[in-house]
Amino acid sequence: MEGEAAYGFIVNVDAQGSGLLSDTEKPEMRRRLYDVTGTAFEQAGIRPPRLYQEDRGDGILSVLAPDVPPARVVGEWVEQLHQNLRESNRDLRKPLRLRVGLHIGRVTADAYGRSGRAVDLACRLCDCGTAKAILKAADGAPLVVIASDRVHEDFVLPGGRWVDPGHYRRHDVELKEGRTTAWFMVPGRSEPPEPSEASDPSEATAPSAEPAPDSAAGPDGTPGPTGTNGATGTSGTKASTPPRPPAATDTGGRFVQNIHQHGDGEVIAAERIETLNSNRRGGGR
Structure with missing residues (x-):
């Protein structure tokens, strides 16, 4: 019901380096963004009305209904997205590279979309400098996954199909709301690379x-x-x-x-x- 908070799993996707694209390049980037993510949801058996999505320009905010098993997102959906990206990027001069923030919590729906602190956190994790730096350092990798501490504890640590907790690495990140713990994983690699210092200009320290x-x-x-x-x-x-x-x-x-x-x-x-x-x-x- 509108105006009431409901429990949901939040997936926020952002395209890395989209600000460097020209106006003529952006529509193709967005088409491929919706194609690889939407196909992954379909392959994982997650469809409307259990899947709500908002367009974010160079990204997509998705909120899943409470009856969608979060382990299916952390495992199958992430793996399908990774494979879809590899296929879509084949022989492209400018491959599509994505950051995916995962969190779970209370979400409020209204006539304009979805809101709540849980939504904010998923977006902040996806957009943090550490996520950008890790993907930048992961040459050839099309995807980095950032799980909140809660998602990691409840759905990554238990493991399962396509979920290996040993592939995640912890980093404490500074967000607008303060410091928090996040867990980073680059699909296809046993561990993510270390982020280089000051890779994000907004987090660089002035000399x-x-x-x-x-x-x-x-x-x-x-x-x-x-x-x-x-x-x-x-x-x-x-x-x-x-x-x-x-x-x-x-x-x-x-x-x-x-x-x-x-x-x-x-x-x-x-x-x-x-x-x-x-x-x-x-x-x-």
Whole structure:
């Protein structure tokens, strides 16, 4: 009934690298996406009305009725999808590669589709940087499966036809809702490859802005003059590139120039100096 939450198994499928496709290439990608996933559901004996689907542009959200055995999805459907992808990708210059997020939980239906935290988690797992990085590292593999911790515990660990728990590897992933545990499997491989660091630009760590080894940074974080001994090189001559003017601050009526001087050299200021704070290190005596 609309507006009431019901228990369901959630399958979210996303196409890897779809953003790199042109407008003329996307319709063919979508046709093949629906073909390989829909054929796999048919082969696993999962059909409407026990199968609900929503179009997601470069993916498909599927919610299965409570009477569909989840082990059938984790085992038979995943294996059929893998084989369908291998067949569909044969001799293609741009093979279709998919990420599949699996979760189970409460789903609410309304006139616009399906919602709930369980749906959110299945989508987040499918779209996480670790999933993208593992599939990117799995050269030649068309598919990576990401199972939630609950799906892994209840339906992967017991094993069964086409389900080998030894092929899954655990990773703790950062999602918008926080850190959670997920289990990754690449069909056809005994274990998934390790994800390379910062493979997803959205999860990359920005490089730290540290000064060069021969630079001395001031207390306010501005780079100091270049050269081994500050404003002068090791031979005592001035560096070929003049030092940048030290940082100045306006304290509300008084113009303060902070000078961080290393050795002998000229003091350069861009404005008139009313107060001069000098911190001299090393140099002549």
